[in-house]
Structures are given as structure tokens and as C-alpha cells.
Amino acid sequence: MTIRLQTCAGCGARQYPERDLCRVCLADELRLVDDHGRGRLIAETKLHRSLDPAFASELPLRIGTVALEAGVRLIAFLAPGAAPGDTVVLRAARRGEQTIFIAEKEQRE
Incomplete structure (x- = not known):
């Protein structure tokens, strides 16, 4: 993606x-x-509260800091299986009125 x-x-x-x-x-x-949205997950935490109703049913949410190979760091939601140190790939998803990034552990072939 x-x-x-x-x-x-x-x-x-x-x-x-x-x-x-x-x-x-x-x-x-x-x-x-x-x-290409490829990078390394460098930290993670959990959100237990959200002011946005679009996320209320999904709490707690795992989020993390991703250091992209392009030199940018950003906060992304974490797919199951992604852990600090893993190579991840970002994908975009819609939540309410927002587009968010979800970091998924890279699948090696």
C-alpha cells in the first residue's frame, strides 16, 4: 500500500x-x-479513553510510534501481532470522518 x-x-x-x-x-x-509506508515500530501504548465516538466501541486501542524509512515518524493504530522492533507497513482506513493509519507487521514471503 x-x-x-x-x-x-x-x-x-x-x-x-x-x-x-x-x-x-x-x-x-x-x-x-x-x-510505500514501510518502517519500524519503535514504541506502543494503549488508549483507554477517547473523545471521538467513532473509537468508543474499540477501546482499549493499541497505538504506536512508527519510524518510516522515508525519515518521518508518526502515530498509528496497531494491528494484532505488531510489536516494538517489528518492521511494519502502513495502510489507510476510514474511522468516522477521519482517515487513520494502521500499522501491520510485514509479512515476509
Whole structure:
């Protein structure tokens, strides 16, 4: 699955979430590029409460910090079987009005 990351035309830095300026060089020439969404799960925790009704029936939720190979870190929901240190791949899913990322342990062939 591919995800879209904002990329600076000036220095090539990638960032998420989207911003008006590059986080590295402050250039304003930014575009969205496809990324394979592969990275390493570096930490996890559980959410026991949510203010968003779309998540209420799924509590507690496992979330974690994913360090993408593209150099971006983001928070994602964790699929069963994903543990810190694992290589994961992100997929997008809709929850209520939001699009979220779910990190799934990479399946080796």
C-alpha cells in the first residue's frame, strides 16, 4: 500500500502531517509523493479513553510510534501481532470522518 507524504522540492525532506513550509529549510514548494509506508515500530501504548465516538466501541486501542524509512515518524493504530522492533507497513482506513493509519507487521514471503 502506498501513503502520501509531503516532500520539499528544495531539500527533499519529507514530512507528516502536511504543513505550509518545509520543516528543514522553510521552503514553501511542497508536493505530495507516494511512499510505500514501510518502517519500524519503535514504541506502543494503549488508549483507554477517547473523545471521538467513532473509537468508543474499540477501546482499549493499541497505538504506536512508527519510524518510516522515508525519515518521518508518526502515530498509528496497531494491528494484532505488531510489536516494538517489528518492521511494519502502513495502510489507510476510514474511522468516522477521519482517515487513520494502521500499522501491520510485514509479512515476509
